[in-house]
Amino acid sequence: MSDDKKHGSGNVSPGDTSQRVGMEAVRRRGGEPEEIKETLIDAIGAEFTTYYYYTNLRCWLAGEEDYKEITEDARLEDRAHFELVMPRVYELGGQLPNDIRAFADRASCPDAELPEDPTPENILETLLEAERCAIRTWAEVCDMTRDCDPRTYDLASRIYNEEVDHEAWFIELLSRERDDEANPAGHFVRGEPGDAPYSKNHDFNESA
Numbered sequence: 001m002s003d004d005k006k007h008g009s010g011n012v013s014p015g016d017t018s019q020r021v022g023m024e025a026v027r028r029r030g031g032e033p034e035e036i037k038e039t040l041i042d043a044i045g046a047e048f049t050t051y052y053y054y055t056n057l058r059c060w061l062a063g064e065e066d067y068k069e070i071t072e073d074a075r076l077e078d079r080a081h082f083e084l085v086m087p088r089v090y091e092l093g094g095q096l097p098n099d100i101r102a103f104a105d106r107a108s109c110p111d112a113e114l115p116e117d118p119t120p121e122n123i124l125e126t127l128l129e130a131e132r133c134a135i136r137t138w139a140e141v142c143d144m145t146r147d148c149d150p151r152t153y154d155l156a157s158r159i160y161n162e163e164v165d166h167e168a169w170f171i172e173l174l175s176r177e178r179d180d181e182a183n184p185a186g187h188f189v190r191g192e193p194g195d196a197p198y199s200k201n202h203d204f205n206e207s208a
């Protein structure tokens with residue numbers, strides 16, 4: 001008898017679209033969907049604005065083809081991070097701010113503006129600090145969700161993996177550019193620009 005099934009019913013009435021079991025399940029395990037959702041909007045605000053600012057930073061690395069290529073990967077992966085997490089905001093009962101200015105203002109990281117003196121060294125330092133802010137942001141989301149929200153935790157930890165890559169890339173480039181030092185990231189190239197090996201779903205679903 002289907003009525004006897006352990007998970008066949010719960011606190012949300014059958015057919016009730018005003019509530020989400022996906023949020024209830026987070027609460028039941030001690031999480032705060034509201035708080036997670038607000039933190040995610042701040043975090044993807046930073047991904048979205050960083051995508052924009054990196055476009056300009058990449059352009060100003062004119063003539064530095066290797067720096068441009070790495071910046072392009074980081075730029076496109078930030079867009080992938082925005083895309084990956086955006087639906088989760090809605091699943092948690094939220095929505096994107098209607099005003100893009102409000103969205104940019106609440107971003108969890110500073111604007112990665114073009115430095116006043118846009119030398120490769122200064123641009124690489126701006127890029128490095130933006131990546132560090134992203135690591136701190138997604139580490140916070142991982143900590144908030146590890147025990148209560150496996151879906152958000154999975155998304156955040158995939159992004160975290162790429163942000164740690166990005167930091168290592170810019171440490172390598174800045175060390176060479178500014179200090180004439182080898183400080184390897186151990187990385188060669190992504191397969192395609194903005195490959196996003198952890199945060200694009202197609203990479204998980206494609207067969208080899």
Ligand SMILES: [Fe+2]
Pocket residue numbers: 047077078081134159163
């Ligand atoms: Fe990112």
Ligand SMILES: [Fe+2]
Pocket residue numbers: 074077078131134162163166
């Ligand atoms: Fe990044």
